[in-house]
Amino acid sequence: MRTLEQTTREVLDLATKHFQLPAGSLAPDDDFFKKLGIDSLQTLEMLSRLENHFGIELPDYEVQGVSDFKTLAGRIQSRL
């Protein structure tokens, strides 16, 4: 079983790869809308990638209003 810290790290690594950013450029508290300049649709695309990685289904309502990686990792963690 992963710890929340591990999950958060994996979320950051995947987002970094997904958006082709230099390693280490994202932090847990970063607001992904602002930091990545993405819209709600691009967020959904990122979620699909996270679902595949963690082998879970993350319903759309679970991520309503979530805009930072730490909270997102928490939502994923609760479904692992």
Add this chain to the structure above:
Amino acid sequence: MLDLGKYQSIGAALKDALDRFADEVCLIEADRERDKERLTYCNFRERAHPLAKALQDASFSAGDRASIIMTNQSKWLISAYAVFFAGGVLVPLDYKLTPDEQWQLLKHSGATVLITEYPIWRQLSASEGRASAKVQTVLVTEASPNADLAGAQRWEEFRGKGEPTFVARTRKDTACIVYSSGTGGRPKGCMMTHENYLEQCVALTSIYPFWPGVRYLSILPTNHAIDFMVGFFGPFTCGAAVVHLRTLRPEYVREAFPKYKITYVSLVPLVLKNLQKGLQARFDGLPAGRRKVFDALVAINKMLTKSRPQLGISRLLLKQVHEAFGGELRAIIVGGAFTEPRTLQFFYDLGIPVANGYGLTEAGTAITVNDLRPFRSDTVGKPLPGMEVRIVNVAGDGVGEVAVRSKTVMAGYLHDPELTAETIVDGWLMTGDLGKFDEHGHLQLSGRKKNMIVTEEGKNIYPEDIESVFEGLPVKEFCVFAANYVWPKRSMTGERLVLVLHLDTGQQFSNELRADINARNQRLLNYKRIHGVVLLEEDFPRTASLKIKRNVLAERLGKLDSSTAVLPL
């Protein structure tokens, strides 16, 4: 042509439709690749009637208000029908609002019944706003067996025995209270009458008809005026089917078109542009030879569809593109915000008409719509049948404010006669949008008179509604504006909000202050955030009751050069 003249209410029209189209499929619900539910009109009635009976057993009666806060799914429509059957007033709320905002609107609407999904209720029940609302009955769907219901009842078990009694309403009675904005400040609860919906339905289906066999893909939230009309009332009165997806991930939305042979879909401009981007990337990736052939076919299609769409020809010429959309798509309805002409043209050139139009909740969904005869990407179309549209306070360039008079215009704003009187003047709805008619009777929009923005996701944001998040900011005074309101430009895209600050004497716009603003900004949903700061070194003009005179302040700010005055955050 659809005739709803004999009906007095939404409930009466739907009740008749459920009988008339009993064996037709009305709802398909899918969750990712799984088909979850498929209901005929008869099945739909069997689900809705026990709910209506249970509501009546719980003393829910004519004029009582019931709110729905749900994602797009079959239980949304079943619940709405039960409310109308029992003579109730529906208060559809946006599930994307925060719990505090939802409670605020529940309180304002006076809803006594709330129908919602368990995950939404989990957040709502934990919010302090609950104490002040009048909600007595809460029904939650899809709660797990061990879920803590926090005072709610399970929707699936809320069933009355025996047949409910149909409660008649008149055309002038309120059918829905729809919030066009106002979560942070002055709630704008549009009181929509049964007549508003009956008339709008007839007008819209005269141009974009539904019939048994038509499948509408419901993606826009059903609380939104467009989806309520074309994703519920319109198709149901005509015996068509509505397809709901429980996830809006682009890959599943794409799959739904061929899987369910979709006929119509409504999208906001943001999604349409995303679709365009994806298609363009695929076209650009074609080998040179195939690209040449493809471009030639598009050119032929353009030529053949110049005066009107020719779906059969377009589907033959551009087979692969149309097959990706299921091969039966007749039109994409786009709404909620202004769409760039080049995006509209892109799809039309592929033989996929985009039903571009213009409307606002207060006018009962759509005011104008492109009738595609011929297709025009540079306008929002002609007024729908039954709509009187005129341009008032016309300036030198022919542009003025768009005013509308029609049976589809709301009765007024709930609990706000003052705002109603400002908005509906001598029977004309003053839209606050600027535009002019061209020589063919097409409306061309060119900006806004009102201090608000509409995002590409179709969200209306009023600056007053987000100011509370900046309360307590250590400055002398502040105010939020739509940049286009201060520095008018003839455009309805790329709209932004700015925060105007008047600093204390000797105070600097420090990094600390910038960080404070950024932190507060992040508390807002992403589409509500401000994009820059303007510093003003003078007192804000105020009324005797110390309210900011926004129009006077905007005039003063307008003298500044926007390219240098707006500091990025």
